[in-house]
C-alpha cells in the first residue's frame with residue numbers, strides 16, 4: 001500500500017535587481033522572515049561579475065521540510081528592475097504574484113508599489129526603497145506586522161526608525177492576497193557554505209587563515225576577517241596565492257592550525273605548495289571552491305570541473321585528503337574534520353566545495369556543532385633527541401615546533417634523512433618514500449573505516465542508484481527520493497571510500513551518474529575502481545541543478 | 558659554546574663566498590645566544606640555490622622551502638609564533654627573479670623577518686644563468702652572446718617598497734657582516750641585509766669587491782635622502798665604488814604585531830557568531 005505523502009508548506013520567492021540595488025540583502029531579510037516563521041530556507045544567488053548594473057537575483061525557497069536546492073518556479077517575483085520581470089515572468093507559478101517597483105517599471109498585472117516615492121517622502125535614502133518592497137511583499141503574503149518589525153529591527157543596523165517608518169507606509173499601501181502561516185519550528189541560523197566552513201575550521205582550532213580574493217571563496221576571507229575576535233583567528237590577505245600557501249605552510253610548521261582558501265585558478269597557483277606540504281609533512285587545509293572553468297571561465301557561476309585536478313594536485317608521489325561537502329552543515333563538519341585529519345597525518349587536505357555550496361544560504365542545524373572539536377595529533381614527548389622525520393612504523397613522526405626547548409626542528413622540501421637534513425643517498429630516499437607510503441596506507445585505512453565518508457539516501461532497496469557529489473546533493477536527493485531511486489554520494493573522494501561504495505552498490509543494477517561538468521569527472525574516478533555508470537546526466541551551463549529538471553531526466557532512466 | 562654545525566658534508570665549491578657568509582651567520586647566532594636569545598627561538602628559512610644549503614649546515618630550527626618562496630614561509634612562521642627570530646636566506650635568483658613579489662610585499666607590510674640576500678648575481682646552482690642583478694653582457698649558457706638586459710638595483714626597489722631596514726655587507730668582510738646581521742635581528746620589523754657573495758665558479762668578482770667595496774659612514778640612517786644617495790652610488794653594472802653598511806633604518810609597527818592584536822587566549826566562540834545568523 002502506498003503511503004499518502006503530506007504536502008509540504010512551501011514557497012518560492014525570486015527577488016531581482018541591478019547590481020548595487022541590494023536585491024541580495026533584501027532577499028536575505030525575506031529569508032529571515034520565513035525563518036522566523038519556522039520555515040527551512042535555501043537561497044540560490046545568481047549574480048554577474050560586475051559591481052553596478054547588470055542583473056542579479058536571489059531565489060529563496062522556504063519549506064516546512066528540509067530543502068537543499070532552489071525551485072525554478074516562483075510564487076512571488078519581487079522586481080526592483082524591469083529585467084527581473086522580463087527574464088523571469090515565465091517562471092511565475094499559476095497563482096503567483098509579481099510585486100514590482102512602480103517608480104521604475106510599468107507592467108500590467110501584479111502589484112505595483114511606489115517604493116522609491118515612499119522612501120523619498122519619508123526622507124530616507126534611496127536604498128531604503130528595498131525596505132518598502134520587503135514590507136509590501138510581507139503584507140501581500142499575509143505576514144503579520146510584528147514578525148516583519150522584529151526581523152527589520154534585527155537586520156537593519158543603520159537608520160532603524162526611518163526604515164520602520166518606510167516599512168509601515170508600504171505595508172499599509174497594499175492588500176493581503178495570501179495568508180502564509182507560521183510553522184511550529186524553532187528558527188535556525190542561516191549560513192552560507194563559506195560561513196559554515198569558516199566556523200567549522202574555527203571549531204577545530206583554526207588560528208591563521210591566508211587568502212587572496214577569488215570568487216566564490218572570498219566569503220571565507222570576509223567572514224573570518226569580520227569575526228576575527230570572536231573566532232580568535234587572524235585572517236591575512238597576501239599578495240598572491242603562491243604566497244598564501246607558502247605562508248600557510250610556514251604558519252603550520254610553527255605550530256598553528258592553518259587554512260587557506262581559493263578557487264580553481266588560485267588553486268592552480270597553489271599546487272607547488274600542495275607538494276611542499278606533502279614532502280615537508282606540514283598539515284594544511286586548503287579550500288578549493290570551484291567555479292566554472294577553464295581559465296577565468298564564468299567567474300561568478302558554478303560547476304564541478306576541478307575534481308580530477310584536485311585529486312592529482314601537486315607534483316610527485318603524494319596523497320591528499322579531498323572531501324566535497326554538499327551543504328552548510330557538511331561544510332562545517334568537513335572543514336573541521338579535514339583540519340583535524342591534516343594534523344593527524346601531517347598532510348595537505350582539500351575541502352573541495354563549489355559556488356553553489358559556498359555562496360548558497362542554508363538553514364543550519366546546530367546539532368552538528370558537537371561533532372567537531374580540536375582533535376589530538378602526534379606530539380613529540382620532549383624526551384631524547386628530536387628527529388622531525390623519525391621513521392615510525394605507521395609513517396607518522398611526532399611533531400615538535402620551532403620554539404620548543406630541546407628540539408631542533410628541521411622541515412624541508414628536499415628529500416631528507418630523519419633529522420631533516422638533505423640527502424641524495426638511495427637508501428635514505430627509499431626509506432623516506434616508504435615512510436610516506438605507510439602513512440598514505442594509514443590514511444586509506446582511516447577512510448575505509450569511516451562511515452560518514454559516503455552518504456546513502458533515497459530508496460535504499462532500489463535497483464537504480466544515482467551517484468553524485470558536492471553541491472548536486474540537494475537537487476539530486478530531492479528528485480531521487482520522489483522517484484524512489486537510491487542515492488550514493490561519496491563525500492571523501494581521496495583516499496576513495498571504495499569499500500563503502502561497493503557495499504552501497506550491492507543489489508544495484510543500474511547506475512546513473514550526475515555531475516555539473518561536461519566530461520564526467522566522478523565517473524573517471526569510479527572507473528578506476530571498476531565501476532561503470534550506465535547513464536550520465538551532465539550539465540555545464542554553469543547553473544545548479546533543480547529537482548524539477550532532474551526528475552524529467554531521471555524518469556527516462 | 559653552542560654546537561652550530563651539523564654532520565652534513567658541505568658541498569659548496571672551494572673558495573665560494575658562501576663560506577664567509579656562513580661564518581658571519583654563525584658568529585651572529587652565537588652572539589645572539591650569548592646575549593640571551595634562546596636557541597630554540599632561532600629559526601631559519603631557506604630557499605633553493607647554492608646559498609640555501611645553509612639550512613643543512615646550521616644546527617638550528619630550519620625550513621628549507623621552495624625556490625622563490627622562502628619569504629612567505631617565514632612570514633607565516635613569524636605570524637604563528639612572534640617569539641621566533643626568523644631569518645630568511647635566499648639568492649638573487651630567488652629574491653629578485655622568481656619571488657620578487659614576495660620581497661616587495663614583505664617589505665611593504667613590514668613583516669618582522671630578517672632577509673639575508675646572498676647575492677652572487679647569477680643563478681649558480683643551475684650552472685650560471687643571468688639574474689635580475691647580473692651585469693649586462695654576462696655570458697652564461699642561456700646568453701652565449703651576453704645578457705641583453707640591464708640589471709636592477711634591488712635596494713632602490715626596497716626603498717620604494719618602504720622597507721624599514723636596508724643594509725649591505727660583503728661575504729669576505731666577515732666581522733662587518735656579522736655586525737650587520739646582529740643589528741638586523743635586533744630591528745623590529747622587516748630587515749634586509751644584502752650580502753655580496755662572489756661565486757668562484759660562475760661570476761668571480763672577488764677582486765672587484767676587494768678593491769671597490771668600502772664601509773660607508775652614515776650618520777643618519779633615518780634619512781631617505783642619504784640612504785638613496787648611498788644606494789645609488791653603485792648600479793650593479795659600473796665599476797664604481799660599492800658602499801657597505803647600514804643605509805636606512807626607521808621604526809614602525811610590524812605586520813605580526815598588528816595582525817595578532819585580534820588574538821586572545823579564549824577559544825573560538827561559535828555560538829556568538831551563530832547568533833548573528835538567525
Ligand SMILES: Cc1ncc(C[n+]2csc(CCOP(=O)(O)OP(=O)(O)O)c2C)c(N)n1
Pocket residue numbers: 605606607608609623624647648649650651652675677679680681682683688
Ligand atoms: C620553481 C623552480 N624553478 C626553477 C628551479 C631551478 N633552480 C634551482 S636553483 C635556481 C637558481 C638559484 O639562483 P639563486 O637564487 O641566485 O641562488 P644561488 O644558486 O645563486 O645561490 C633555479 C632556477 C627550481 N628549483 N624551482
Ligand code: SF4
Pocket residue numbers: 568569570572573574575607608677681682755756757758759
Ligand atoms: S657555484 Fe658558485 S655559489 Fe655555488 S657553491 Fe660554487 S662558488 Fe658557490
Ligand SMILES: [Mg+2]
Pocket residue numbers: 606648649650675676677678679680681688
Ligand atoms: Mg644567485
